[in-house]
Amino acid sequence: MNVAKPNSYRSGPDDRGHFGIFGGRFVAETLMPLILDLEKAYTAAKADPTFQTEMNGYLTHYVGRPSPLYFAERLTEHLGGAKIYLKREELNHTGSHKVNNVLGQIMLARRMGKKRIIAETGAGQHGVATATLCARFGLECVVYMGAVDVERQQPNVIRMEMLGATVVPVQSGTRTLKDAMNEALRDWVTNVHNTFYCIGTVAGPHPYPTLVRDFQSIIGNETRTQMQEVEGRLPDSLVACIGGGSNAMGLFHPFLDDPSVEIFGVEAAGHGLTQLHAASIAGGRPGVLHGNRTYLLMDADGQIQDAHSISAGLDYPGIGPEHSWLHEIGRVNYLSATDDEALAAFQLLSRLEGIIPALEPAHAIAKVMELAPKRPRDHLMVVNLSGRGDKDVPQVGDILRGKSK
Amino acid sequence: MTTRIDTRFAELKKAGRSAFVTYVMAGDPDLATSLDIVKALPKAGADVIELGIPFTDPMADGPSIQAAGLRALKNGMTLKKTLGLVRDFRKDDNVTPLVLMGYYNPIYIYGVDKFLADAKTAGVDGLIIVDLPPEEDDELCIPALKAGLNFIRLATPTTDDKRLPAVLANTSGFVYYVSIAGITGAAAADANAVGEAVARIKRHTKLPICVGFGIRTPEAARGIAEKADGSVVGTALVDALKNSLDAEGRATAKTVNAVAELTAALAQGVKGAKVAAE
Structure with a gap:
């Protein structure tokens, strides 16, 4: 366009x-x-x-901010490319951004x-x-x-x-x-x-x-300061999962005018983009729902279609309107991860870093697993770990034991 | 421009009575039955027909109208077929005003210009689009007025005197006063409160004012008819339709009559009103 x-x-x-x-x-x-x-x-x-x-x-005394920007050393070694930092939003009071x-x-x-x-x-x-x-x-x-x-x-x-x-x-x-x-x-x-x-x-x-967006921008603003303190420069790339897109927008927005920063949003591809999924940008088009015009999953008559994701937080047939604009204008790259990819990432992060992520940011980790190996070792990649996985433990446990899908 | 709506309200004013406006969902429970119902409404005493455009996510509607939309969609109803239904209705009836009521997305996806042209050709007189407030008039309201269709706006208890002029600015045909802050099918409003609200809106416009939401019985319809230029009944008719369906949700021999009989009873209530609002 x-x-x-x-x-x-x-x-x-x-x-x-x-x-x-x-x-x-x-x-x-x-x-x-x-x-x-x-x-x-x-x-x-x-x-x-x-x-x-x-x-x-x-924010300081009740939520516990700032949240740490943590160097994921073992995940970085395992993937063998970009230096991966996790923005630890899962450590906030209540367990997410x-x-x-x-x-x-x-x-x-x-x-x-x-x-x-x-x-x-x-x-x-x-x-x-x-x-x-x-x-x-x-x-x-x-x-x-x-x-x-x-x-x-x-x-x-x-x-x-x-x-x-x-x-x-x-x-x-x-x-x-x-x-x-x-x-x-x-x-x-x-x-x-x-x-x-x-x-x-x-x-x-x-x-x-x-x-x-403004209330969530504290995520990106802190990341900017913290990265400056640790590495003395801006990150090279940002990765976050997207349902409606608030954790992603919070991380991305303060960096949108820094052209050196590559930005990746990760939608939920569910069973795959040709089957049931929740990737509004990859599989939808502009429509009007819930008060705004944005990319939506719908049929030829404008009826809203069922989304599907393993992650309840991403299981929505739309996306925030500013993301739709950032997509059309080409500032942010929107990718997608399937249920299976997210499950694999959920397990990998748990085993390598001792951090059980929520299924939502597990989608972002899944794409980090693809993006990081292709980047040089001095590439600084920040992924928003938007929530902790305690809530998903029973569901994932059932899936891994083969009890449900 | 004079539409069937303008003509009908002028006639009713001359006759000194309030309008009875009926709402049914297009394609509920199936296209053929729905057409028979719409055809039966004027004979049963409906002065104006509102025809719902089915939508998966009707945010301002209660459970009855949500379910009606889903029944229609399940049986393959679309906006295109809704316009076809209007066209078929117009073969036998060229005087009863017909207003499409629904949400913007199906129209936006159909294409605004194509929709307005097709709706005008089919014999639609006006539009009520719930999720298009005056702030979004460029989307459909202004093009609809240019295309010769009425754009009927909702005014609500939260629309104060300061905001009313903006709400009324591009409204035509009639004003639909939503008698309660709430969704369709909710509890009825107090007739006296409605009377005060109608009087308040009348200070800002010469358009007829119809009142809807929460009117279910001939008595309630009569009460509103004494205070306003028209009363709108939707959920009660949709419920009557639903109660006539078989266990699988299909139309039965009783379905068309169930809606027509309730329409006739409600119309009697409206016609029994003592004084039509001036």
Whole structure:
């Protein structure tokens, strides 16, 4: 596609929430006034130094930031190429990068006087982070989760309930993340007067893709400083997995205007791109769903198709609109990894580094296994280890023992 | 431009009564039955027909209309076939206004210009697209108005006086007031609250105002008819249809009548209204 190169890859979106043709505000009228309020509240918060100061306090003492940038020595030796660093987002409180965004949104909700928080969740990581911060700030919390995901991510369901959240299993549609998002939107339309919708990824109507990106950009900003301290220069490449794409956007965004940095996003190829998968860029085209225009998996009539991934967190037929734009403009390379490749990477990282990754970043590790050997030994590759694998241990254990697929 | 919608509301105003607007899903449970239902609606007393475009992810709809869309899709319904259904309906009825209601993605994928041309040719009078607020008017609203179709906007309890002018700016045909903050099929709104809201919107527009969401019975329809220019019933009709299906979800000999009979009863309620809103 012929798209003019912008002066900066970091200036979007425009004032209507568009990244090129992507993004926008495709929502029911009931929600529109609230979305405009949210935009105003976010603009005011950004300009208020006390907001950032307060947030930094929680990020340090509650979340445990900065997360380490760890040199994966044995993985590097094993692959025999690029020097691999892991950005250890799995060490955050609640076990994934999701908490960075939730903290920001909950603080916005408090500024807006909203007492009831709703969220959608796939793997349960965003749900756990939301339940955690709602407990911390004494807010009511309702989490929508596809019934299929409730089944395969039991440990996280139990965690959310222990934290005082109500988990609602969603039985409509394909009973996964997309349906959880539909149901959360239905709740929001109904309870718009007192409810804040805490979206977990860089998708949804403007301003969500922007504010989630901004809250997650701490990942890339820290990486930049840490790499400078350890190696005295910028990394040469970045790798992250993508469902909606919030951990990837958080790592990528601060580096988009550094042309020497190669950037790779990894979608979930499920059983393979010619079969059931969740790779919206590789196998989809632009459409409109959940408040934004972006790459979507759909049929010839514009009906949304079922996604499939072994990883509940990537099992979504869309992707954040800014990723769609970065793809069309050619700044980020979007690759994909299958269920089997992710499983192999899950085991490799566990055995070599003593780190059990979540199945989501196992997709990123899978592509590192392909990319790193082709790079020289002085090539610095950063992979976002966006979550820990405790939640996946029962599911992967069953698969490895041949009990289920 | 005058559409069938404008003509119908002008007639009703002259007759001093409120409009009865029915919603059914195109292709529910199958194309042939659905066409028979749509044909039966005007005879049963529907003044305006809203025809749902099936979509996999109807974010503003409750379980009944979600299920209706999935029944239609399962039996192969598409946007193209929905336009074909309208064309077939128009062979026998060139006066009843027909409005397509749904979500943007199927239209976006069909192609906006081609869709508008085909919809106009088929005999569609207006569009209600739930996920296109005024902020996205360039997408479909402006092209639709240029193509000679009405673009009917939803106003809601959250649409305050400051926002109303923006919502009404490119609206034509009628204004659809969503009586509650919620999804289709939810609890009914209080008729007095609806009356106040209708009066508020009337201060900003001369367009007829129809009220929907939560109206299920002839009594409720009558209550709304006394406060507004029209009342919309959808979920109750879709439920009547569903209750007439066999165990496998297929149409039975009762299906068309089940919808027509409820339509007739609701229409009686509307016609029994004491005073039509001015």
